[in-house]
Amino acid sequence: MADEACTLQMKHDIYEALWLEWQKEKHIYDPLKILDFYEQLNRQPNVPPALLKNIYVTFVIRSTQILSMPLHTDSRNVSFPLTNSLLQGLARSPSNYTKDILEILFDDVLSMESPLNVAQRLGNFNASITQLTMANLQLLYRIKGEFNSSAFQILLENLRQLSKQTKFNQEVEQTLRFSVLSCLALETAQKVYLHNTNNHYINECSDSNQMCTRNLDSQGAIFRLVRNASDETQFAFQSPYWDNRYLVIDSSISIQSKATINVYSKYNKYWWRVVTVKGGVAIYDGATSSSMICGGDRAQWAMNTIHTHVMQKI
Structure with a gap:
């Protein structure tokens, strides 16, 4: 019409x-x-x-x-x-x-x-x-x-x-x-880089298997993801660069009220809980989700060595 x-x-x-x-x-x-x-x-x-x-x-x-x-x-x-x-x-x-x-x-x-x-x-x-x-x-x-x-x-x-x-x-x-x-x-990644918001990468410290953060060395910060079959939020981080050792919290070191230098690479598998946050993820201990891995507390620095540490969740 x-x-x-x-x-x-x-x-x-x-x-x-x-x-x-x-x-x-x-x-x-x-x-x-x-x-x-x-x-x-x-x-x-x-x-x-x-x-x-x-x-x-x-x-x-x-x-x-x-x-x-x-x-x-x-x-x-x-x-x-x-x-x-x-x-x-x-x-x-x-x-x-x-x-x-x-x-x-x-x-x-x-x-x-x-x-x-x-x-x-x-x-x-x-x-x-x-x-x-x-x-x-x-x-x-x-x-x-x-x-x-x-x-x-x-x-x-x-x-x-x-x-x-x-x-x-x-x-x-x-x-x-x-x-x-x-x-x-x-969910799909096989390997990841671990770094903080300042792009300082997590590596072994130069003189021990304690973990430190460095702003240039990304090669040593590649970790293979191992998924926990019984909990989809938990992962282990295994470093092919550091003789296939895992990122762990050393349980023999007492957790302090704020920051504790107790993050190492060791051969025992250790589960971390990964939570999505603004700009990336937060990584907590898998057992209690009360200790978060960090690298920004200047009180934990020794000269040019920036120790990776955990902070207690408030």
């Missing part, structure tokens, strides 16, 4: 009238019907861009209203048929639709719920692995400044479990997979 109109303005008026009439039929309550109408108009010539934008925004807002329901509910035994139907429809649509909806969804939900509640309730979604990956990633980016928060750690664990599913590599597109793996670098 619009193609037969004599002027461009008439065509615009006809499309606007179609949108108004379409809303009267109550399709406006079903986001998938809004999306279908949007895509039909998007394939037509001379549809006003402002109208297309208005329809798309309406679709996103209505989708957000439906998807928000599980995020306000603690119980996982509650059924959300409208949410499930919408997620199934979105799974067949371009992923940028879901991304746009999640952005508005988290804007709204986080104004009323804590990041921890939202992170825990993402499990209420009966969603595809791609949708769950997107949701966890986008929420993680929202709270990326809260590295020590329970919400951040839950989201990392969610992504860790998603990445282990057999269909992760088959169904999740490559860019999204890389984003997940970049958040879980230790």
